[in-house]
Amino acid sequence: xxxxxxxxxxxxxxxxxxxxxxxxxxxxxxxxxxxxxxxxxxxxxxxxxxxxxxxxxxxxxxxxxxxxxxxxxxxxxxxxxxxxxxxxxxxxxxxxxxxxxxxxxxxxxxxxxxxxxxxxxxxxxxxxxxxxxxxxxxxxxxxxxxxxxxxxxxxxxxxxxxxxxxxxxxxxxxxxxxxxxxxxxxxxxxxxxxxxxxxxxxxxxxxxxxxxxxxxxxxxxxxxxxxxxxxxxxxxxxxxxxxxxxxxxxxxxxxxxxxxxxxxxxxxxxxxxxxxxxxxxxxxxxxxx
Amino acid sequence: xxxxxxxxxxxxxxxxxxxxxxxxxxxxxxxxxxxxxxxxxxxxxxxxxxxxxxxxxxxxxxxxxx
Numbered sequence: 001x002x003x004x005x006x007x008x009x010x011x012x013x014x015x016x017x018x019x020x021x022x023x024x025x026x027x028x029x030x031x032x033x034x035x036x037x038x039x040x041x042x043x044x045x046x047x048x049x050x051x052x053x054x055x056x057x058x059x060x061x062x063x064x065x066x067x068x069x070x071x072x073x074x075x076x077x078x079x080x081x082x083x084x085x086x087x088x089x090x091x092x093x094x095x096x097x098x099x100x101x102x103x104x105x106x107x108x109x110x111x112x113x114x115x116x117x118x119x120x121x122x123x124x125x126x127x128x129x130x131x132x133x134x135x136x137x138x139x140x141x142x143x144x145x146x147x148x149x150x151x152x153x154x155x156x157x158x159x160x161x162x163x164x165x166x167x168x169x170x171x172x173x174x175x176x177x178x179x180x181x182x183x184x185x186x187x188x189x190x191x192x193x194x195x196x197x198x199x200x201x202x203x204x205x206x207x208x209x210x211x212x213x214x215x216x217x218x219x220x221x222x223x224x225x226x227x228x229x230x231x232x233x234x235x236x237x238x239x240x241x242x243x244x245x246x247x248x249x250x251x252x253x254x255x256x257x258x259x260x261x262x263x264x265x266x267x268x269x270x271x272x273x274x275x276x277x278x279x280x281x282x283x284x285x286x287x288x289x
Numbered sequence: 290x291x292x293x294x295x296x297x298x299x300x301x302x303x304x305x306x307x308x309x310x311x312x313x314x315x316x317x318x319x320x321x322x323x324x325x326x327x328x329x330x331x332x333x334x335x336x337x338x339x340x341x342x343x344x345x346x347x348x349x350x351x352x353x354x355x
Contacts, residue, residue, distance in 0.1 A: 004317065127335070
């Protein structure tokens with residue numbers, strides 16, 4: 001799949017007029033990354049949008065810690081670097097190749113502005129391109145559908161995980177058949193990444209910093225309570241602040257997550273200090289070696 | 290049953306299968322470069338990439354560790 005994604009770029013270049021390295025910069029400016037106005041109803045993506053979105057479009061998995069559902073099976077901690085392969089190859093190389101394919105489509109037919117991965121990939125690499133797009137979608141969706149199945153099962157523990165996972169997959173497939181939904185993916189990914197991001201910050205702080213700060217980690221489990229208000233409030237308040245900045249502060253949703261993570265982390269620490277005030281002394285005594 | 294035995298015996302030749310997979314990967318990767326260098330046309334490039342892909346998917350699952 002990686003080879004085919006790379007091939008997309010290599011195939012597109014000569015058709016766009018790049019026959020030597022010296023042609024590249026001129027063609028890149030004039031035919032590939034030309035800027036210009038976005039399609040109606042779309043946000044204009046600048047370099048910064050691409051940079052932030054490349055880092056944060058899978059934020060729900062990496063920063064929101066949804067990856068833990070898969071990595072709980074990892075035999076060694078360094079297996080987590082596998083996410084970097086997905087990030088750097090999937091988000092940078094594949095995006096650059098995809099932009100080359102789209103530039104090629106516009107070069108062939110300037111009126112053809114639809115973003116259709118299947119036809120674009122088929123035009124560049126034939127059946128192999130289509131196979132690559134299908135497998136790329138399949139491998140990306142699999143762990144997400146698995147997570148969705150686990151989430152459904154958490155709501156209704158008596159249900160079969162296989163059945164709820166099939167249900168989640170069927171529902172997502174059905175939704176994906178409607179372009180009105182599928183073409184909103186970019187905004188949706190930014191939103192659901194934002195929704196999960198504060199909980200990732202809570203998990204990070206809880207695991208790495210709570211004891212160093214003299215606070216109790218895994219507080220709900222230790223206290224035998226079903227709801228940790230410090231975590232819950234850090235989550236909700238961060239979302240309200242971020243969505244407020246998006247709605248009223250003019251901040252685009254793609255840029256809300258980075259400051260949001262630090263807000264969530266700070267809120268969780270402050271709220272935990274307040275929430276654990278009666279246990280503070282006990283926890284700090286146990287943390288001291 | 291026979292099919293399972295065939296797959297098991299084929300899976301025993303791990304190094305040979307890995308070599309075939311590696312060649313398949315080269316057959317996938319090389320045609321776009323040759324196309325860029327104007328050594329082959331687009332139809333030939335697509336054909337060779339498809340052959341490489343089919344061989345890769347047919348052979349690699351036989352040796353890749355589960």
